[in-house]
Structure formats: structure tokens, C-alpha cells
Amino acid sequence: MTLARMWQVDPWRELDRIHDEMNRLFRDTFSRVAVRRYPAINMWVKDDQAIVTAELPGFDPDKLEITVLNDELHIKGERKLPEPEKDVTFHRKEIDVESFQRTISLPYAVENDKVEANFEKGVLTIVLPRAEADKPRKIQVKSK
Secondary structure, three states: OOHHHHHHOOHHHHHHHHHHHHHHHHHHHHHHHHHHOOOOEEEEEOOOEEEEEEEOOOOOHHHEEEEEEOOEEEEEEEOOOOOOOOOOOOOOOOOOOOEEEEEEEOOOOEOHHHOEEEEEOOEEEEEEEEOHHHOOOOOOOOOO
16 A cells, blocks of 8 residues: 555544454354353352253253252253255354253252252243251350
């Protein structure tokens, strides 16, 4: 690019173009990462239990597998997506997760035999009661 040509380029327009390119790069990169971290999960903790929710639209609750091993919660699931007709070309394809497996570290030991799971309107809710042996205990101080 010649020096005369450089003075004809609007620097603000060029900065806008670079900004748009950086936004596209980050959007594309992080959208691929999000697919690998499917499903979206929230977890909150109380003194006596942990609660995990996962968004699983389109999944059959009978196809979900939930296990607790040591201090980890494992969630697996699969669903069948409808196959498009043979002569169809996708205009947009964002729904492509047919199976997933997530492992979440738990903040404390849980009572495995008391874990409950509920699936309603595409949201899985898992209640993990804290193990009695793991709960903090108030110690009475004795004096003589």
C-alpha cells in the first residue's frame, strides 16, 4: 500500500472492521466450547444438601443415567434427533448434541441412597443430601 493510499483509508472504519473480526473470532471460538460443555448446569449448596439443575430439552428421562461415585456426580444422556430428508441442505444447524456426559465435583460427601432426581419441562433437578458424617457438628465445651 502506498503512502498516498494509506491516507485515503478511514482509520475509524478500519478499526471497526478489526473490532468486528475479533468479535466474530471470539463468538465462534466460545460457541464451539459451549457445545462441549453441554448441558448447562447450575449447582447451589446448603448446609444439608447440594442441588444441581441441568437443562435437557428433548431428552427422555428414561435415557438419562445419574450416578454418584466418591465426590463426583456423573450425568449421561442421549436423544435421537429427527433425520432430515436426503435432498435437504441445512440453512442453519445449531442443535446437534445427541449424547453427552458430564462429571461435576461435589463439595462434600453425600448420602448416595437418598439422592433424588426429578425431570420436569426439560429441566433435570438432582437433590444430593449431605452425609451425616460430613456435616459440621457443634462441639459443646465443658468446664469444671
